[in-house]
Amino acid sequence: MGLRKLLCTAAMAMSLTTTGALADAHGWSLKDAAKPYKGTTVDVVFLLRPGYEAVEAMLPAFEEETGIKINVIKHPYENALGEQVRDFVSDGDLDIALIDLVWMGNFAENDWIVPVDTIKEKFPDIVDPDLDMEDFFPITLDAFGSWNDTVYGLPFDNYSGLMFYNRCMLEEAGFDGPPETWAELKDTYGPALTKDGKYAYALQSKRNETQSADSFARMLWPFGGSFLDAEFKSNLNSEESQTGLKFRQDLMQYMPDGIVAYDHAETVNGFAQGDVAIITEWSAFYSSVMSPETSKVIDCVEIAPEPSGPAGRKPALGGFSLAVADQADDDEKAAAWLFIQWATSKANAVEYLERGGVSARQSAYEDPALAEKYKFVPALVESWQDGVPEFRPRFAEWPEITEIVQEWGTKMMLEEVTTEEGAKEIGTRMEAVLEDAGYYSGDKPLAQ
Amino acid sequence: MRGQVSRRTIFGFIGPAVIGLAVVGIAPLLYAVWTSLHFFNLTKLKRVEFIGLENYATVLTDEAFWQAMGRTFFLLCTALPLQIALGLGIALVLHKPGLTLVKTLARLSLVLPMATTYAVVGLLGQVMFNQKFGVVNQLMGGADINWIGDTTNAFIMIVFWDVWQWTPFVALVLLAGLTMVPGEVEEAARLETKSWWTVLRHIQLPFLLPGLTAVLILRTADTLKLFDMVFTLTRGGPGAATEFISLMIQRVGFRAFDQGLASAQAIILLIVTIVLAQIYIRIFYKEV
Numbered sequence: 001m002g003l004r005k006l007l008c009t010a011a012m013a014m015s016l017t018t019t020g021a022l023a024d025a026h027g028w029s030l031k032d033a034a035k036p037y038k039g040t041t042v043d044v045v046f047l048l049r050p051g052y053e054a055v056e057a058m059l060p061a062f063e064e065e066t067g068i069k070i071n072v073i074k075h076p077y078e079n080a081l082g083e084q085v086r087d088f089v090s091d092g093d094l095d096i097a098l099i100d101l102v103w104m105g106n107f108a109e110n111d112w113i114v115p116v117d118t119i120k121e122k123f124p125d126i127v128d129p130d131l132d133m134e135d136f137f138p139i140t141l142d143a144f145g146s147w148n149d150t151v152y153g154l155p156f157d158n159y160s161g162l163m164f165y166n167r168c169m170l171e172e173a174g175f176d177g178p179p180e181t182w183a184e185l186k187d188t189y190g191p192a193l194t195k196d197g198k199y200a201y202a203l204q205s206k207r208n209e210t211q212s213a214d215s216f217a218r219m220l221w222p223f224g225g226s227f228l229d230a231e232f233k234s235n236l237n238s239e240e241s242q243t244g245l246k247f248r249q250d251l252m253q254y255m256p257d258g259i260v261a262y263d264h265a266e267t268v269n270g271f272a273q274g275d276v277a278i279i280t281e282w283s284a285f286y287s288s289v290m291s292p293e294t295s296k297v298i299d300c301v302e303i304a305p306e307p308s309g310p311a312g313r314k315p316a317l318g319g320f321s322l323a324v325a326d327q328a329d330d331d332e333k334a335a336a337w338l339f340i341q342w343a344t345s346k347a348n349a350v351e352y353l354e355r356g357g358v359s360a361r362q363s364a365y366e367d368p369a370l371a372e373k374y375k376f377v378p379a380l381v382e383s384w385q386d387g388v389p390e391f392r393p394r395f396a397e398w399p400e401i402t403e404i405v406q407e408w409g410t411k412m413m414l415e416e417v418t419t420e421e422g423a424k425e426i427g428t429r430m431e432a433v434l435e436d437a438g439y440y441s442g443d444k445p446l447a448q
Numbered sequence: 449m450r451g452q453v454s455r456r457t458i459f460g461f462i463g464p465a466v467i468g469l470a471v472v473g474i475a476p477l478l479y480a481v482w483t484s485l486h487f488f489n490l491t492k493l494k495r496v497e498f499i500g501l502e503n504y505a506t507v508l509t510d511e512a513f514w515q516a517m518g519r520t521f522f523l524l525c526t527a528l529p530l531q532i533a534l535g536l537g538i539a540l541v542l543h544k545p546g547l548t549l550v551k552t553l554a555r556l557s558l559v560l561p562m563a564t565t566y567a568v569v570g571l572l573g574q575v576m577f578n579q580k581f582g583v584v585n586q587l588m589g590g591a592d593i594n595w596i597g598d599t600t601n602a603f604i605m606i607v608f609w610d611v612w613q614w615t616p617f618v619a620l621v622l623l624a625g626l627t628m629v630p631g632e633v634e635e636a637a638r639l640e641t642k643s644w645w646t647v648l649r650h651i652q653l654p655f656l657l658p659g660l661t662a663v664l665i666l667r668t669a670d671t672l673k674l675f676d677m678v679f680t681l682t683r684g685g686p687g688a689a690t691e692f693i694s695l696m697i698q699r700v701g702f703r704a705f706d707q708g709l710a711s712a713q714a715i716i717l718l719i720v721t722i723v724l725a726q727i728y729i730r731i732f733y734k735e736v
Binding site for chain 1: 594596598700
């Protein structure tokens, strides 16, 4: 434990030194930039996930360097949107918005967040010359941080769907590698790996955002389906979407009973206990399956990109950015930006990664040693090349639509309705929401 | 004049309570009525507008709302009779003479389930009913019952926890009713007949009716607004199997952020609760 602490402290010191050294080359330093805002408190919502714990562990270094206090308010994912919306509509205390990619349209259209360019114009002295926006993976900056070609947030907690597989279970069943396609997973790996109380695959499908994002959408895109067509009408009854949704129903025979009650925790735990051979989960759960405290299968864990479908790989895409809140006063805005810039910086990316986070900085993954140390890195980098920004529509109406998808997507899985009936119901209700919002009358651009 | 109290004194005593009640209870209710008459979505506050009874029309024609309402009443109709039957049984046992210490301990232990926070009950349920590691399946000889992921089992689980938590309340209320029965009347009745049913029906029941009416009203209201336990245990799932009316209102109001529609749902639920309370009072309540 002592050695670990020592290493962490050394890494912290190195990251600050690195920041300082780079800054000095440009005549800019975090310490000097933060001087006018010393003593400012910045309020931010964090989730109960590994990436946030990673930054929390790094926070003392930032606070010591800047004198800015970061007040972290922790919420589980399911509460985070509601808590922030209530704070923003009541002109509350939050100075930073934590934005899931599907909340971006909502936050931007309500003017709850400030564009990065506005911050740069208003506070030129606090912008790190080494900010290097081009260093972010383009899809992360585009999907997690931007709305209508305006960048609001910097990618902070970054995910791509990855296939985690238990090499030992696969080898025991006679496979020398993971499935390349979804069809292969169902037709070959499914029957061979589902026996003696063990399951080939688990698809987290609980009736919350997990059902919409991890389960429903995951089966649409690789099969050529999508939520909406070019005119923003429902595309869920198209042949491609239906193929994907029916595939999900077929695949359920190789999943644990009650999969509709499985959230991330149950799925990751099933894999970590050796009960499930393959899962498709967010990259952020890498540290959970590799921790000896929570996993029995550390030596067997391997990671690959998600399987391909007829339309290609198109893996699940998710992630969060941090943006300066409009309701903050000027000092808080500046302090908030300094924190966001620091937390997502190139200089801190490797340390963030080593502490359990997933950085969106391309430069962080250039070192080949990292790919050896963190098995998910090659698959992650590959997945971000194949990702679909509108994996879930990011417009302001998503909170209403996701509720509909969650309800009827679960009913499909429970076979209370057929995939056609469920898709028709979702489509009708989804179009009513979009109609009401003004997409069909031309009041709103067809942006998602 | 002696004995006459001035209006100012009366107001001094009652006023603070009335004002407190108005601020805490009536003002939010009026605000909810106002909200229910508007398009009021927290994420679209620029579009707030008066829409009359449109939210009410949407609620009354929404199949999902009536399904949730039906599910809630089904829960009420399954859990409440069980609670009354078990509660009455416990009350009658505790009313018997003798074993004073044991009965005192039993009364004290009855308070424990009621004192447990709803959310904690839900979390307990998640652990105890876990298909693989849960104690419930272990107690059933290592059964492999999927409690949380199966629609019927999840409903049964909710009924179980509701009965577990609130049977003691019913028992204590009915026990209080039994202690109201004059000892000499009960003793005389027992000399007349050995049938416990006859004693219960003709001597004890009239004294139990006020308590029973209170139980019906309180438990009905509680069931209609049951939220925390179900939210932490099943979150309304799987599918919509345990999405009771309060969960639906929370979902509409705080996850889809449509406060106008959620307020209309809440007002309709309030009206249903008041009507049911009046029916209970008219049918069951009789002064002894």
